[in-house]
Structure formats: C-alpha cells, structure tokens
Amino acid sequence: MTRGSKKRLSHEDELREALRSKGQFWTPEWVARFMAAYVLQDNPDRLLDPALGEGVFFRVSRDYAARRGFNLALFGCDIDPSVRGLAQRAGVAAADLQNFEVRDFVLNPPSRTFPAILANPPYIRHHRLPPAYKAALREFAREAMGIAPDGRAGLHVYFLIRTLQSLSPGGRLAYIVSADICEGVFADALWRWITSRFRLDAVVAFSTAAAPFPEVDTNALVLCIRNAEPRSEFDWVLCHRRDPLPLELFLSGKVFDKSESFEVRTRHLAEALQTGLSRSPSTADHGRYLLGDFARVMRGIATGDNDFFFLTSARAHELGIPDSLLVNAVGRTRDIQGDRFTANDLADLEKQGRPTRLFSINGYSLDQLPPPVITYLKSGEARGVPLKTLIRTRKPWYRMETRKVPPILFAYLGRRNARFIRNEANAVPLTCLLCVYPRADSPDFVERLWKVLSHPRTIANLRLVGKTYGGDAIKVEPRALERLPLPEDLVLAEGLEKKAAPRQASLNITAA
Numbered sequence: 001m002t003r004g005s006k007k008r009l010s011h012e013d014e015l016r017e018a019l020r021s022k023g024q025f026w027t028p029e030w031v032a033r034f035m036a037a038y039v040l041q042d043n044p045d046r047l048l049d050p051a052l053g054e055g056v057f058f059r060v061s062r063d064y065a066a067r068r069g070f071n072l073a074l075f076g077c078d079i080d081p082s083v084r085g086l087a088q089r090a091g092v093a094a095a096d097l098q099n100f101e102v103r104d105f106v107l108n109p110p111s112r113t114f115p116a117i118l119a120n121p122p123y124i125r126h127h128r129l130p131p132a133y134k135a136a137l138r139e140f141a142r143e144a145m146g147i148a149p150d151g152r153a154g155l156h157v158y159f160l161i162r163t164l165q166s167l168s169p170g171g172r173l174a175y176i177v178s179a180d181i182c183e184g185v186f187a188d189a190l191w192r193w194i195t196s197r198f199r200l201d202a203v204v205a206f207s208t209a210a211a212p213f214p215e216v217d218t219n220a221l222v223l224c225i226r227n228a229e230p231r232s233e234f235d236w237v238l239c240h241r242r243d244p245l246p247l248e249l250f251l252s253g254k255v256f257d258k259s260e261s262f263e264v265r266t267r268h269l270a271e272a273l274q275t276g277l278s279r280s281p282s283t284a285d286h287g288r289y290l291l292g293d294f295a296r297v298m299r300g301i302a303t304g305d306n307d308f309f310f311l312t313s314a315r316a317h318e319l320g321i322p323d324s325l326l327v328n329a330v331g332r333t334r335d336i337q338g339d340r341f342t343a344n345d346l347a348d349l350e351k352q353g354r355p356t357r358l359f360s361i362n363g364y365s366l367d368q369l370p371p372p373v374i375t376y377l378k379s380g381e382a383r384g385v386p387l388k389t390l391i392r393t394r395k396p397w398y399r400m401e402t403r404k405v406p407p408i409l410f411a412y413l414g415r416r417n418a419r420f421i422r423n424e425a426n427a428v429p430l431t432c433l434l435c436v437y438p439r440a441d442s443p444d445f446v447e448r449l450w451k452v453l454s455h456p457r458t459i460a461n462l463r464l465v466g467k468t469y470g471g472d473a474i475k476v477e478p479r480a481l482e483r484l485p486l487p488e489d490l491v492l493a494e495g496l497e498k499k500a501a502p503r504q505a506s507l508n509i510t511a512a
C-alpha cells in the first residue's frame, strides 16, 4: 500500500491482521518430537507442514530421519512470508526450505498428497475470519464433506479437512489442536466425516502439569490419524509429564516399558466423541434424562460493544434515552451473588454504579427515534462502533439481539462456582451467562427443574459436558449444556418425567 492511499485491506491482509492480533503459537519441541515419531515410523520419503511458523516440525523431522538413516524431503507452506526468516533463525537449514511456499493451504493447497503430515493449524475463531474468506472456506468444506459445517467452525476445522484430503493412502497425520475440535457445534458432522473415511489411531490429551500451551486458556489434543480403513476403537493417551521419549516409542508402535509419563486406554469412538476427546472415559451412569429433555439453552446477548450499549440508569437518563428503548440486563457473572437473582439485587447493582440497562432498539427506523437517541447513535458512529467485528454484520448496525427473559440462568465459567440461578429480576443476560428456557412455563415446573439442576450431583455432571481449561476452569456451550445428564432419581422425585420432550436422534458413529 502506498503512503496515504485509501486502498481497502485485502482478505489476506485482514487474515494476517487476525493472525497477528491472535498470536502464532509454536509447538513445544517435546510435543513435536513424539508427533514426528508417529508420522515418520514407516520411513516415508516426504513430509508436509502446511503451517510452518518457526519450523519446529521441520527441525525434529530432519533430526528423526538422520537418526534413523532414511532420506526425507521436507515440504512446507505458510500464509505469512516472514516465517521463512523466522524458521531459518530458529535453526531450519536453508536447504530444507527449498520446498517451502507462501500460500493459503486451505484454499490453494499443494497439488500432490503426502505420506506424512505434521500440523499445528492457525487458531482463528469464526468471528475473526473476514466474511468473504469464511464464505470460501465454507464452500470448500461443503464440497469436501457434502454439507457445510456450522458457521461457528474456526479456521483450524477447515485446516483439518484440507490436511486429511492431502494424505496419501496409508499416510499418517499428527495434528495438534484445541479440544473444541470435538466439542463445538460443528463437531458431529466433522467427526462423522472423519471417522467414516480415516482411522483414528490415537488421541493424546494432556494433564495440567504437561499442558503444551500453559499460557493460553485452551486445552490441546494431538490427533493421530491414518488414511486407512476406519476402526471403531483407538488409543486414548493422557500425558502427565513433558517427556517425549516414552511417547515416541509408544506412538511409533515400539515395545516400551510401562511409563509413568502417560497412561493409555482403549476407547470406543462413539463413547469418546460423546464424552469429549479431552476427557477421561466416562464411567458415570448417564441415566435416561438430559437437561435438553426439559429445557432449551441459548447463549446470552452479544452486544458487540458493551461500553456503548450497556449503560447505568444514570447514564441512560443523562443521554435522554427513553425507558422504552432499554431492557434490564446483567453483564457479569460476579454481579450475581448466590443462586437467586431478584429485582432488589438489580437495584443494588444500580446503586453500586454497575450498568444494568441494555440499549435495545429494534423495529424503529432512524426517523422514528427521539433526537437524543439519534445524537447518541451519531456519537457511536464517530467512535467507529459500527465497524466493530460483530456489529458490522448487523443491519442497521445498532440493532440489538433480543432474548425472552429466561427464568433460569447458568453461570458457566469456573468449575467450583458453576451454578444455575433462578432469575426473578426480569433481566436478560449478556454472554457471560447462558439462558435456560424450561419447556413448560408454570412456576411450579420451573422451581422443580431448578431444584434438580442445582443439586450437587447434577453440578458434578458438568465435567461430562464442559470444556475444561487447565486448572479449575470449565466452560459449557449451550448445546453441550442441553446434554447435561440429570440424575434419574432426582427427576422422578420432582415428577419432571411427565414433561420430558421426545429426544432427537443422537450421534451414531458407524465405523467398522
């Protein structure tokens, strides 16, 4: 771009910007080593890293091939041209960068296939993908899988599909990725596709002490997949120590003494995908009832800019925004003490200067709005609010999501304080909380359901459906919360069973 030119950012520029602001996370060498041992065990003649970064996979693969004495050609690509220099500075030989290309691996992949692939894909969540780029990714996935994945799939999901397509028959892939690859809303369709075409040999999960990316709030998995006849069982490995050697031996099929560094269980695909690949095999009695039999779950409202849309009453008053354009809302889990949230609590928050009023204009055109509201919207435009990621997808930009007031809220971060809250404050939640809508409105039913949900045995089941992040944190997505098992005796004791809705068909993995 020339100085002073008004050229718009290209999709590549936008993507690079998203990458920069998200950071590029390099695989630790001890993990790269056992990943390489898995894909290189048959002495293949070439290896691909489709997202090279600093080139740790090139370095450990070169080292592995040298130790085993076989010839290995290294192929790589990355969307970011600066990684060539980064890789060289990190110790990749110039000769090994001869087959490195700057390209977008998903939309413009190399034309040949590879018997060995190592990948740590870019982790870019769907809302950070430039819209035209996301549309092209979805089209690619629709062609590959026969159906487009849910729009909430991030770049790492599309990357996995392309990576699998790039595997030669019999070829092996080791892919390090966030556990949400098997937990997000897109996961059912993705894993149905994978497990009906490829063999999942092993999944490596990590206990907190061995987390590969301890500084990041995510839970990593290594997927070891072969382009071979699918099987319905695989090895689930839980790694306890940052010690690559025993895992190198195990994943490359060598005999090894029992190791304290990791444990292995043989698991059935259907069970593991239901429980979540990052979690230990479930021995819990899932019982007959799930939360989804009695309630629907939705996330709270995403404003796109809380500073602009979420106001204290005093501020709304000062701006001259009429009450008819404001709804009661709660914006932080810690604004709710205990497990009942009442109108008095809302008033107390107001006294403490916390915002409780959501600016919610829907169904009015600009010329129908009072002048002070127009002035406030103009001030937002001057501050660039309409250009924010989520807001720019809305028409008009100030249109707010709406939710019926949910009778029950769910606070979903933190295993110790995850709780269901009886909402008596007539308030809608922002994204910090989930909305639970019981399938029947009667106050008696809602109270009984809430009692079952709040029971410590129900709360204990959250670990079966939540995404766990190192330490004590747990996060539960709306669809996952609908799969929360409710202890059958509690359901029967409250007489809820008569209100259970008929079940939808669930995931049925049919690998041989």
Ligand SMILES: C[S@@+](CC[C@H](N)C(=O)[O-])C[C@H]1O[C@@H](n2cnc3c(N)ncnc32)[C@H](O)[C@@H]1O
Binding pocket: 019, 024, 025, 026, 027, 049, 050, 051, 052, 053, 054, 055, 056, 057, 077, 078, 079, 080, 083, 103, 104, 105, 106, 119, 120, 121, 122, 123
């Ligand atoms: C998480 S880093 C991993 C780097 C390295 N392989 C490692 O394991 O340390 C992901 C890399 O993917 C690159 N990348 C992002 N989008 C890409 C795309 N569409 N095609 C190819 N590479 C991409 C980024 O520039 C970044 O270097």
